[in-house]
Amino acid sequence: MQEITLFFEKIEGIINSNLPFVVYRKPNENLVTVIVQNTTKMYTVNSFMERGFVFAPFNKKEASIIFPANKTTTFSITIKDFNEVSNVEQNAKTKIISDLEKEKEQHILLTQKTIEFIEQKAAEKIVISRKETIKYSQLKVLESFKRMLKNYQNAMVYLWFHPNIGCWMGASPERLIHIQNNQFKTMALAATQAYVDTTNVTWKQKEQQEQQFVTNYILNTIEKTIDTIKVSKPYTIKAGSLLHIRTDITGKLTSEKMLGELVNALHPTPAVCGVPKQIATNFIVENENYHRKFYTGYLGELNVHKETNLYVNLRCMEVESETIALYIGGGITKDSVAEKEWNETVFKGEIMKTII
Numbered sequence: 001m002q003e004i005t006l007f008f009e010k011i012e013g014i015i016n017s018n019l020p021f022v023v024y025r026k027p028n029e030n031l032v033t034v035i036v037q038n039t040t041k042m043y044t045v046n047s048f049m050e051r052g053f054v055f056a057p058f059n060k061k062e063a064s065i066i067f068p069a070n071k072t073t074t075f076s077i078t079i080k081d082f083n084e085v086s087n088v089e090q091n092a093k094t095k096i097i098s099d100l101e102k103e104k105e106q107h108i109l110l111t112q113k114t115i116e117f118i119e120q121k122a123a124e125k126i127v128i129s130r131k132e133t134i135k136y137s138q139l140k141v142l143e144s145f146k147r148m149l150k151n152y153q154n155a156m157v158y159l160w161f162h163p164n165i166g167c168w169m170g171a172s173p174e175r176l177i178h179i180q181n182n183q184f185k186t187m188a189l190a191a192t193q194a195y196v197d198t199t200n201v202t203w204k205q206k207e208q209q210e211q212q213f214v215t216n217y218i219l220n221t222i223e224k225t226i227d228t229i230k231v232s233k234p235y236t237i238k239a240g241s242l243l244h245i246r247t248d249i250t251g252k253l254t255s256e257k258m259l260g261e262l263v264n265a266l267h268p269t270p271a272v273c274g275v276p277k278q279i280a281t282n283f284i285v286e287n288e289n290y291h292r293k294f295y296t297g298y299l300g301e302l303n304v305h306k307e308t309n310l311y312v313n314l315r316c317m318e319v320e321s322e323t324i325a326l327y328i329g330g331g332i333t334k335d336s337v338a339e340k341e342w343n344e345t346v347f348k349g350e351i352m353k354t355i356i
């Protein structure tokens, strides 16, 4: 316990130093790792041959940040039981300052517009999202991070900071890419329902189809770069208090040099963007009336210990000096009902707020 306390005290010191850092724990692992950059310089990913921790935005026209392995110090701790790290009942005091009535109206209008766009056969699926702002007092981000460690053991949990960009934290249920010895793994994750004491649930056709779009897209995209592709059956997974449908996809990367091409081809997947990809991207950029920044981008280890582990930046929030912005979205298809899609974002938001 003493060791754990010292570990978090050390991170507190790093937070106060204002240096760029990330602290994270990969899904179902016990290792919590801290990476601190030695200076405040901003480095970006160009070739995917770099080594380090990547933080990439949704929009490919914006820069992907990397904390390069040779410009950082790393330390870590193994924590056997994450229930031990967090016992704080109440962390920050919070108050929603977004105008929820207005947000609801806007989100429903945009969802209806998206459904009409899809009905005109312009696209099959588009993921629409929004940002909700909360004012807080007495927030200790490390306490929130500890709560995420405890509550989301099968997620990629992180707290990331760069003085030029800001502070982000999240618990992602979704892998973008895992590569080790050229063995490749990814997943198609989509559709949402609340977890009520069982994962043995049925899914509506709309939800199954929405997830199938993601699987099909991934399979088409990786065809040229991945050999011996294997695909699991779709199954239900639990992410915190939510359930999603997931399909696992594995194979062999034909050449290490193809990594950049593969990441660029996969990102953003229809789990966070849509099909066809370019039409969905343009629709999102033109119609969502806010900037996604790093939400629905990706993050994680690039070529570290000969492995790449990238996750989609979902269930995340941006921490500013007095406010927190929650980023929340959902997939729209021709069978979507605008009001229900709004309710889904409210529900996802409520769950995210429990860690603040």
Ligand SMILES: C=C(O[C@@H]1C=C(C(=O)O)C=C[C@H]1O)C(=O)O
Pocket: 127, 129, 189, 190, 191, 192, 244, 271, 272, 314, 315, 327, 328, 329, 330, 331, 332, 348
């Ligand atoms: C876009 C988000 O999640 C994605 C959308 C989902 C959906 O539409 O049901 C489910 C999982 C994710 O693929 C989000 O949570 O912000």
